[in-house]
Amino acid sequence: MTDPRQKPSTDLSEADAIERAKQGxxxxxxxxxxxxxxxxYSLCLRMTANTAEAEDLAQEAFLQLYRxxxxxxxxxxxxxxxxxxxxxxxxxxxxxxxxPQISLEEAxxxxxxxxxxxxxxxxxxxxxGSIDRVTLERAIENLPPGYRLVFVLHDVEGYExxxxxxxxxxxxxxSKSQLHKARMKLRDLxxxxxxxxxxx
Numbered sequence: 001m002t003d004p005r006q007k008p009s010t011d012l013s014e015a016d017a018i019e020r021a022k023q024g025x026x027x028x029x030x031x032x033x034x035x036x037x038x039x040x041y042s043l044c045l046r047m048t049a050n051t052a053e054a055e056d057l058a059q060e061a062f063l064q065l066y067r068x069x070x071x072x073x074x075x076x077x078x079x080x081x082x083x084x085x086x087x088x089x090x091x092x093x094x095x096x097x098x099x100p101q102i103s104l105e106e107a108x109x110x111x112x113x114x115x116x117x118x119x120x121x122x123x124x125x126x127x128x129g130s131i132d133r134v135t136l137e138r139a140i141e142n143l144p145p146g147y148r149l150v151f152v153l154h155d156v157e158g159y160e161x162x163x164x165x166x167x168x169x170x171x172x173x174x175s176k177s178q179l180h181k182a183r184m185k186l187r188d189l190x191x192x193x194x195x196x197x198x199x200x
Contacts, residue, residue: 018078022070029069033062036079040086046152047090049141057093061086083157091167094145139189147182154179 012020012031020028040061045054064085072081140148140156153159153167154175161175168175 014078018069018072022072029066032065032078036082037062039079040082043083043086043152043157044090046137046140046156047087047149048094049148053093057090058086060093061089064089087153087157087167091149094149135190135193139186139193142189143182143185147178147185150175150178151182151186155183 012028014032014035017028017031017035021032037058041054041058044057044061045051048054048057061082065082068085072078140151143151149168150164153164154161159167161172161179164175165172
């Protein structure tokens with residue numbers, strides 16, 4: 001029998017929901033699921049650019065959460081911990097699937113058409129302007145898988161290059177290189193999109 005002094009699950013704070021979910025409280029776990037499902041799905045969708053895969057991977061991430069919530073110690077924010085768990089689920093899926101990824105061993109030097117050498121990995125002010133969100137999302141989906149992965153992890157999810165390097169098992173320099181190339185490709189895709197709109 002439940003303790004009548006306990007709050008109903010819908011009124012729980014996140015910290016209480018985490019503690020109760022660790023004890024196996026299904027309603028508390030539902031509270032966490034409802035709070036984070038959209039962000040986890042959105043992350044999976046950005047990384048895979050496939051709605052069906054994103055749904056499956058989001059579900060898998062929450063299955064992993066159910067199994068591993070007891071290991072959450074609170075060293076970082078719960079959302080950060082959950083997103084890292086989701087990223088790992090997606091990365092494992094991509095490795096199993098063997099998606100053609102751009103080599104992470106590419107040189108740091110920009111190609112001829114990339115223009116002058118830039119501070120790779122620094123904030124790109126030309127991408128910081130107001131771009132139609134839908135256009136940007138579509139352009140991100142059209143990036144090659146390797147570029148998209150690093151772009152989403154760094155510019156969307158906010159991971160540092162050393163964290164990305166650890167996740168992808170590559171060097172920090174490779175992560176910076178991939179991000180630089182992803183931004184250049186994204187800029188090209190956005191320019192092409194604008195030209196199509198002007199012609200239409």
